[in-house]
Amino acid sequence: MVHASVILGVAFSRRFERLEELGDIKHAIQNMQQAVDLTPDGHASKAAQLGNLGGALLCQFDHLGDLGDIEHAIWVSQQAVDLTSDGHANKASWLSNLGRALQHQFKHLGELEDIEHAIQVRQQAVDLTPDGHADKASLLNNLGVAFEHLGELGDIENATSTYQQATANKSGPHSIRYHA
Known part of the structure; x- marks a missing residue:
């Protein structure tokens, strides 16, 4: 049942990305939440299912x-x-998703602690990703965008670097790389 909920949730999410019918993202969230609820704590796939749910919720928020x-x-x-060790291959991805959600919240509420937390977790994602990894440029670009939100000279210098x-x-x- 869990596996079916995950597959169905991902399918609805992808269909929403293409057609933008709100019913699809709602079904995606329902199925992903069901997968999270049915997965016992400590199970190896729990973090991935939470990550998928977070992405779908962020999409609905957008x-x-x-x-x-x-x-x-x-x-x-x-x-x-929190469920993923630093050495896990997906930890940087989960940190990046968390940073993205925090940035969105900062844009809407203007709370400085949100963007500061976003920078912290995005920096962690960069630090956990080895040089030469295909995702490193994207993670660096995301960190640069987060720095820009603060607007202070030191932050602009950090973004530029x-x-x-x-x-x-x-x-x-x-x-x-071009976007950066």
Whole structure:
């Protein structure tokens, strides 16, 4: 039952990305929440299921603007991070998702602690990702965007330095390096 809920949730989420019918993202969230609820604590896939749910909630927030969605996304994303050891291959991804959710909340509420926390977790994601990894440029670019939100000279300098690192990362996609 858990596996079916995960597959169905991901399918609805992908269909929503293409067609943008709100019923699809709602079904995705329902199925992903069911998978989380049915998975016992301590199970190896629990963090991944929480990460998927956080992404779907953030997607729904982007379309509806309901702050409850972003708060829930932050909560489940933090759980995914907490359940994952630093050496795990997906830890940087979960940290990046948490940082993205925190940035969205900062944009809507303007709470400085949200962007500071976003920078902290995005920096962690960069630090956990080895040089030469295909995702490193994207993680650096995301960190640069987070720094920009603060607008102080030191933060702009940090953003510039981070963007320079992203452009120099030859293993990252050209589109990400160009954007940086």
